[in-house]
Amino acid sequence: MSDLRLVIFDVDGTLVDSQAEIMAAMTLAFQAEGLALPDRATVLSIVGLSLAEAFRVLCPDVDEAQRVRLVEAYKASFMQLRSDNREMGPLFPGAMDALDVLRAQDHTLLAVATGKSRRGLDKVLERHGLTGVFHSEQVADHHPSKPNPSMILTALSETGVPPQKAVMLGDTTYDMDMARAAGIKKIGVTWGYHAADALLPDAMIEDFAALAGAVDQLIGS
Structure with missing residues (x-):
């Protein structure tokens, strides 16, 4: 493993x-x-x-x-x-391509750690054709709120991956603080809801095309 x-x-x-x-x-x-x-x-x-x-x-x-x-x-x-059949939030540009690149790698597992409920996450995954893509799905129903590291620690336990081989991708200080508390690397994004200069990640990406390279840089290819 x-x-x-x-x-x-x-x-x-x-x-x-x-x-x-x-x-x-x-x-x-x-x-x-x-x-x-x-x-x-x-x-x-x-x-x-x-x-x-x-x-x-x-x-x-x-x-x-x-x-x-x-x-x-x-x-x-x-x-x-x-x-009311309103259009749900779109994926950010390049997100699906980045997921496809990573999921095609036999040694790379994918997980979600979200403040959404189980029901809310299921709707998003279904809407965007992502059901079954993630090996571990951690939601607010079963954990303390971010930045408590519970979601990440559970994902590590479920997948059998050691902390030094895991990385968190997020747009908020809550994501970065959660990753720090769990002892894993962290990648920040510039397009999210918190100011990029507040994140203090190990790596920062400005678009999803840079994700795979950042992952390789931080936890090895």
């Missing part, structure tokens, strides 16, 4: 540009509770956190009962938007 390597992907802001649907669902959730919606940059800054943690950041002054209602309103709004 020691010759295997693992590439772990964040979803929102890294693989999929989901900001339009996130903003729409947040707008409906805040309206349902009669609260003012924070600005776009503030909302997008919490992408990657579990919903409960996200609303603690966005609404520090509301009580726990209202935060629970906000979480449920967001989930309901997200499902309603999808049932």
Whole structure:
């Protein structure tokens, strides 16, 4: 197993540009509770956190009962938007090609570590033809919120890959801090929801065409 390597992907802001649907669902959730919606940059800054943690950041002054209602309103709004057959967030340019390159390598395993729910991730994978592509899929239902390293540690356990042969790809400081806590390498992307200069990764890529080379550089080819 020691010759295997693992590439772990964040979803929102890294693989999929989901900001339009996130903003729409947040707008409906805040309206349902009669609260003012924070600005776009503030909302997008919490992408990657579990919903409960996200609303603690966005609404520090509301009580726990209202935060629970906000979480449920967001989930309901997200499902309603999808049932209205709205276009779901597209893959970022080059994402599918980069996945195809890596999945064609016998020694490379792929995983997901996302703040999405199991149901939410399944919808995204189905929408983009990615069902079955990832060897390990870690979701918010079963773990503490990022940056707790639980998702990465579980992916390593499930795949049998040692930390020194694993790398995390993400767009937020939560992804980078999670990888750091798990003791694995980290690749940041410039197109996501956190400022690139805040990420402090081991490598930074500006497009998906650079991913395979960055992976080779950090964990060996």
